[in-house]
Amino acid sequence: MSEDEELRRILERKKAELLSQASQGAEAGEGPRVVDLTDRDFEEFLRSHRAVVVDFWAPWCAPCFLVSPIIDELSLRYDKVAFARVNADENPVTASKYYVLSLPTVMFFLDGEEVDRVVGAVPEEELEERVQWLASKL
Amino acid sequence: MARVKALMLGIDGLSYKFFMKCSASTLLTLLDTVFRGVVENRDLQHPAAAWASALSGRPVRLTGFLQEVPSLPILEEVRGVLINVPLTDPTAGLVRIRMDQSTGLEAEIDSVREAALEALEEGPAIVGLTALERLKSYDVCSAYKAIDKLVRDLVNAADNFILFSPYGHPLQQGSGFDPYGVYLATVPRPKEHETVKVWEIGELLRKIINKNLS
Secondary structure (H helix, E strand, O other): OOOOHHEEEEHHHHHHHHHHHHHHHHOOOOOOOEEOOOOOHHHHHHHHHOOEEEEEOOOOOOOOHHHHHHHHHHHHHOOOOEEEEOOOOOOOHHHHHEEEEEOOEEEEEEEEEEEEEEEEOOOHHHHHHHHHHHOOOO | OOOOOOOEEEEEOOOOOHHOOOOOOOHHHHHHHOOOEEEEOOOOOHHHHHHHHHHHOOOOOOOOOOOOOOOOHHHHHHOOEEOOOOOOOOOOEEEEEOOOOOOOHHHHHHHHHHHHHHHHHOOOEEEEOHHHHHOOOOHHHHHHHHHHHHHHHHHHOOOOOEEEEEOOEEOOOOOEOEEEEEEEEEOOOOOOOOEEEHHHHHHHHHHHHHHHOO
């Protein structure tokens, strides 16, 4: 293995540890357990958590601000599910890869695969139903 | 010539994040039916700075209240009636409220509603509501429901309106406000895929008035 390859693996392992610690730290605290992800760490986050809910948003998107507090609250109630947020403007690679064409879009992943998505601002019950389903698969 | 019934209603501290949680029906309906956007304001979070910027069409950096209302370009041009605008302390215009805990939300809303409805009979009204940033503690959903009713009454009385908040909800640590505020209006925001800057709001009011006069 080359030094570069070894360094890359160490960095990736470290990043996964940090992401995991960030989630656990939030669990211990009182704030929402939602991790901000970028194009650089999105896939790693998916790989390191079995059930993931991702809220795609942008600062100019008013309905996104209706959904984000719901995601924050759900993150506090479902500690086996990992919650993340992606600014679609700043992370176009991820948004484009998952065909996020409208905002807000909330995506649900199980074992790295998309299993559901909700587009637009919907009531908390609709999102919670899906999170419950996701949690039931763990 | 009849003057335009245009309303610029600024509610300091109003945030989208409580619209659904508090079932604010008028605000949710407006979100679905009129032009919408997000005001982004990170460094003009003093009420006087935010409002002076909105009424000047450019960023105005202030760290305290003004002694009196200065000559502001957009204010001069639209000749709107000022009501409870926090450029000064007490607020400026037909309703004057101290920027402290001495006036409750309901009392402020009642005074503002009466003055604004009367002013809109004659022409443009520039109206502020400050309780969400002034008061240290209140039940958020009760406050949003009361504001929702005020918005319904004032929007119904106006031909055109801009409802905005120059910044969002106060942050828990007491260090300023959420930088994201509300923009709901009968005029679209300047750029579809960008946030609205607080100094662009007065220009949008001018656009409403000029459009109605032409």
